[in-house]
Amino acid sequence: MCCLLIFVLYAMCDIISIACLNCNGLREINKFEQVIGKLKTDVICLQETHWSEDIMVNIKKIWEDDIYVNHGNQRACGVAILIKRGGIYKVKQIYNDGKGRMLGIDFMFYNDLFRLVNIYAPNVEIERKGVFKQMKPLCTGNCIVVGDFNVWCTRLDVSRSANFKSDVSRKFLNDLMQSEDMADAWREENPFKKEFSRRQMVLGNLKQSRIDLCLVKKKILHYVKNVRYKFIGVSDHAAMTVKMGVNMEARGGGMWCLNSALLKEEAYRKSINGCIRGEMENSLFEENVCEWWEMMKGKIKKRSIRYSKQRNFMRKREMEGMGSMLEKEAEKIENNPEYTKEHFFRIKAEMEMYEKEKCEGAIVRSRAQYAVEGERCTKYFLNLEEKKQRKNYITELENEEGEKVTDYVEIIEVVESFYKKLFKKENVKQECVDEVLNTVSASLSDVERNKCEGDMSIEEIKEAIKQTKPNKSPGSDGLTHEFYKTFKEILAPILIRLFRSMEERSEVPESMGLGVIAILYKNKGSPLSLNNYRPLSLLNTDYKILTKVLANRIKGVVGSIISPNQAYSIPGRDITDTICTIRDVVDSMDKDGEGGLVLCMDLNKAFDRVEHGFMEQAMRKFGFGERILRWINLLYNNAKSCVKVNGVLTNPFPLERSVRQGCPLSAMLYSISVEPLATLVKRDGEIRGIPVPHGGLSLIHQYADDTTFTVRDMESIKRIMKHFETYGKASGAKINIEKSEIMSIGGVDMSGCDTTFKVTKECTMILGVNIGVNAKEARDATWTGILNKIKQVLSVWKLRELRLRGKVIVVNSLLLTKCNYVLGVVDLPVWVLNEMKEVLNNFLWGGKGVKISKDTLIAEYTEGGLKLIDLEVKRKAIRVKTMKKYLYDKVEYGWKGFMRDFLDKSSGCGEEGVFMALKKPMFENIPLFYQEVLSAWAEFLMDVRYECENINQILKQPIFLNPKIRMKGKMFYNRLYMKAGVRQVKDMAYEYVRG
Known part of the structure; x- marks a missing residue:
């Protein structure tokens, strides 16, 4: 706990940063994204936004944290304050003039109350004085006023060529600052310096001034660490950044992650190659390759950090040089109106390009939801258009006693305690294990077993590296998939040696066994309960490569032991097989006169509750050999995890149960562990399932932890619950009663069950698709949900200035792919086609009428088209694929009957x-x-x-x-x-x- 407290105390000594920018209008969504991408501060104060309520829906989709606004109109005024979660707290709006000129909030920082006022003063002198009069009563307590004041306070704040005449608003502002004991924070730091926050070309003349100010109460002036101006290329105003705090330390630093952009630089690749080859001469490489590998990764990290620092220093120096040159050019233009301005604009353009690249890099590193990607709309950025996970900064939680906890340290302790307990094994009953596994009859053949038992080869490792998905967050060592792919030729022989040593010595390198758990709110249920968070293990890439090799072996044989009712992670099977079977069975129950019951069972923390002992015994029962079992035991017996919460890592704790979500093995290990539940239920002859035409019985349908039962009566449900109780005692599984649902078909009686399930009458959602007695109503409800999602996405994209080709890529990559899954299980009615056509035409042509025929748009590029996906043709292709599966897939899915x-x-x-x-x-x-x-x-x-x-x-x-x-x-x-x-x-x- 001491280590944890040191971490937390470090995190508590924090600063906040406030950015201020006159945007010159911010109605364009891509410009808004560019602005927030560049202003990486805790609070952003914007002036001249030109926003209105109709645009706020899209603004709030991009900025998901707190936002306070005061609209002017679409052509003038408008101020806003954007607040990132975790910077300041207990924020309360205290003033809004209703004219888009002034907005004020109170907030807590460092256990003290502060006030922030954002102002956009008018250009007209007398009106400006009136706004300053309104501002005066707000200047109480620990007050900070930022914004565009539209007035020069001193002669130093304007270029020499300007006429510094008297101004009643200036006099009033100076008197206000004196009476309220306030100071211009930048001028206090730079009493004799001339620097400007606005540059304009007016009739060929450069006009410069400093009118963007930060006024603070003198009693809190010591909180202000610095005030800086920087032109960021989106406005003729500079962005003003104010840093405040007790010291300059950062919040919980999180983990280092390699900047994969370095891998494109030959100098970096040469440096790392030389480092690895040099260390291979170390005697430790021969004596203990596990220990050598830990040391090697540490050296790669240090060398990468050093290289990156030197690289960034050089780039920063180049930027500073360009900034100095730009200042000199601006001074020359000011002193000599005849001086050519070409050099000034060229340097300015170079700086803007550099800032754009820097902004894009930050967006990629932070996995930002939106990025200004122009007409390219690459696949990576398109994927980011999907609704991103809610920010994971936690400000309050409930502990085990149900008490609300808000203290920073206590929150971390609650999280550590919860997951330590969750992953602690329970005393499963061996008699229950035996009862469950005795129902299993499927087993691998000798040939299949031997496929999992052989020595690993370099080819397998190279293939695993190739298959590892890019753009994934790395584990605690920070080395990405792209790193292993870049250095595959030198690393593959090292990894094969490492893995063989691990097997021989029954030893796992410490970093390889450690998983960092990132917890993500599911957007369902109370955010105060950790039960509503999904734990995702961030595992090191070397671990993923090893487990990918093992997973590839199991993947080749697992289909022979897992029954057709389970589709998750089994090659050749699809989630649509499960849904189609349930859909047809429900329709059959409704029409056969007997009816039945549909039980949708939700398992509580299903992946996290898998007992390792049960998993091993299940694999042994299914016929897996000793060597693959030793590998599984080696990896899981040495597994440890820590939780990353609010930038802090908790103390590591043993992972005594669970299959790690994020591990290539986890999906198949879970399917193997849950298969005995199916065999246990199907072996009970007293449970009345639903007959499938041409033989077969529909009883249990599984896709990962989603389990659906289709039976004739409540007695069958009772027996299922009894069997699940046995399975739970054997495996650790537990039902989430609150989220489990039951539906009656044909009026079948649902009374008499001891378990109180949620009852649904006509329709229930199964794996994202509505299934019900009235097939058309269920279908329409499903398509309505899809259409709403498409409209939601388009409401953001249509505000961008994309050309037609970019819009088509958006439609193909983001929208119609949302239809593929649903198209595989429900019919496509005419009304959906018509509405989809209307929505897409409105997006492609801005509601101004179709300008290019559909036949031309769907044609190949070589034929003058843009390869727009035709939804009707897509439907036909998916239907033909269904027939192909019916004809050639040997697995007898229920829907085939x-x-x-x-x-x-x-x-x-x-x-x-x-x-x-x-x-x-x-x-x-x-x-x-x-x-x-x-x-x-x-x-x-x-x-x-x-x-x-x-x-x-x-x-x-x-x-x-x-x-x-x-x-x-x-x-x-x-x-x-x-x-x-x-x-x-x-x-x-x-x-x-x-x-």
């Missing part, structure tokens, strides 16, 4: 109906989703070429609507023959018997 039934009813030819280009009247009585499948398949079938391999295939071929059987280029169709049962070639052929 229903489709086989619908196909037979439509064609009368059983499975051979897939060779028929069916007409719409033939399948109009089956569910709309399958109507779309058969319609798309009929169109696709016209261009399919295939050969019959034997006589049986020929005899089974449909006679009618078969593209293979034509006369004069046309297919046959005779409804009477079909009705009479003459449908296939065999129905018209005589049987020949020898003799």
Whole structure:
């Protein structure tokens, strides 16, 4: 705890920074993003925003922390105060003049009450004096006033060529400062210096002045560390930055992370290469490669930091040199109006370009939600358009007793205690473990087992490095995926040696075993409860490479032991398989006259509660060999974690249970651990599941920790709960009753269950899709949610000045991809297509009418098009993909039985109906989703070429609507023959018997 207290005391000794900028109008969203990207301060005071209520919806989507506004109109005035979470607290608005000129707040900082006033004074002298009069009563207590005062306080605040005439507002302001005991903070620090905060070219003449000020009460002047002006290229005003605090220390520093931009520089690559090769000569490399690797990573970190500091120093010096040159050029222009201004604008443009690059780098490092990316709209930045996770600075929590905790140290202690307890193993009952695992019959074959047991190869390691996802936060050592990819050739042989040594010595390097848990609020439930936070393990990349090798081996065999009702992490299976089966089963229960019950079970902290002992025994039962089990035990028995909260790392604690979310192995280990629940339930003959056409039973459907049961009666639910209780005692699993739901189909009685589930009547959300008795209503509710999300995203993007090509990329990358998932499980009605068309046309053409035809937009670049995705064509492609899966995927998903039934009813030819280009009247009585499948398949079938391999295939071929059987280029169709049962070639052929 001592170490923790030192960390926290360091974090508590903090400063706050306040930025102030006259924006010259800030209605353009991309400009707003650029401004907040450059002003990285705790508080941002903006003047001349020109905002109105209609634009605030989009502003608040980008700035998710506190914001106080005082609107003027769309052409003038407007002030705003933006506050980042964690800088100041207990903020309260105390003044708003209602004219967009002045805004005041009170806040707490360093256990003291402060006041901040943001002012935008008028250009007209008498009006300016009036605003200063309104300001005077606010200047009490620990007051700070910042903003554009639009007046020169002294002769030093204006260029020589200006006419420094008398001004009644200046006199009033100076008298106010004297009577209220206030000072110009910048002038106090620079009594004789001339520096300007505004530059204008007026009729070819450069006008400069310092009118952006920071006035503070003299009694708190010692809090002000410095005031700086800096032109950032978005306004003719400089940004003024004020730093206040007791010292210059930073809040909890978090972890070092390699700047991957360094990897593009040859000098850096050469330096690291030389460092690694040099250290390979160290005798420790031969004696104990685990210890050597820890030392090596430390040296790489130190060298990277040193290189980065030198690089940044040189760049800063270049910028300072350009700034000095710009000042000299400005002075020359001021002294000689005839002096050429070309050099001034060239230097200014270079500085603006540098600032833009610096801003973009900061946005990438901070994973900002929005970035000014112009027309390129690269995939990385487009992905950032998705709704970002809420900022994870925690100001208050509830402890175990339910008491609210706000103290910085106590919050960290509550977090550490919660996760230490969560990841502490419980005493599972071995008799329950035996009962659960005795129901498991599936096992790996000898061939499959041996695939997981062999020696690791360099090729496997290189492939794992290749597969590791980029742009992911690294673990405690700070070395990114991009680092390993860059130095793959030299690191792969080292890693194979390291992994072999780990296996031989049963030893895991300390940093490799340590995971840093980042906790993210789920945006559901109270933020005071840690139960509503998702723990994500930030693991070192060397650990991920090792576990990726192991995961690739397990991935190749796991499909043979996990039943079709589980789709999570199993190669070839998809979440849509689970949803489609549940959808069809619910429809069947509604129509078969018996009805049933649908139980959507939510598991509490499912991944975090997996007991390692149970996981090992389950893997052994499924037939995994000793070597892969030793690897799993080695990695998990040595696992430790600490939690990162408010920039501080808690003390490390053992990870006695859980599968780490963020580890390449975790998904498959979880699926293996939860599979015995399915076998336990399915082995109970007294549980009444729902029959699936052509054999099979629908009972349990799993996707990760989402588990759905479909049964006939409440007695079956009772037995399921009894089995889950046994499974929970064996594995550590626990139901979250508050989030679990039950739905009755066909009026089936739901009374008599000891567990009080939440009851839903007509529809329930399963894996993001509405499933209900009324299929059309459920479908419409799903599509309405998708359309609302699309409109929400477009409401931000449409305010950007994108060209048509950029807009098309946005549509393809962000919007229509949102439809893919839903398209895989529900039909696409006409009203959705029409509304989607209207929304997209409005976005592409700004509501001014279509200027380029859809056929042109969807064409290839080489044909003059922009490759706009056609949603109708996309639907057909996904429907053909469904038919392909039906035909070629050997796994018998539940939905396949229903489709086989619908196909037979439509064609009368059983499975051979897939060779028929069916007409719409033939399948109009089956569910709309399958109507779309058969319609798309009929169109696709016209261009399919295939050969019959034997006589049986020929005899089974449909006679009618078969593209293979034509006369004069046309297919046959005779409804009477079909009705009479003459449908296939065999129905018209005589049987020949020898003799």
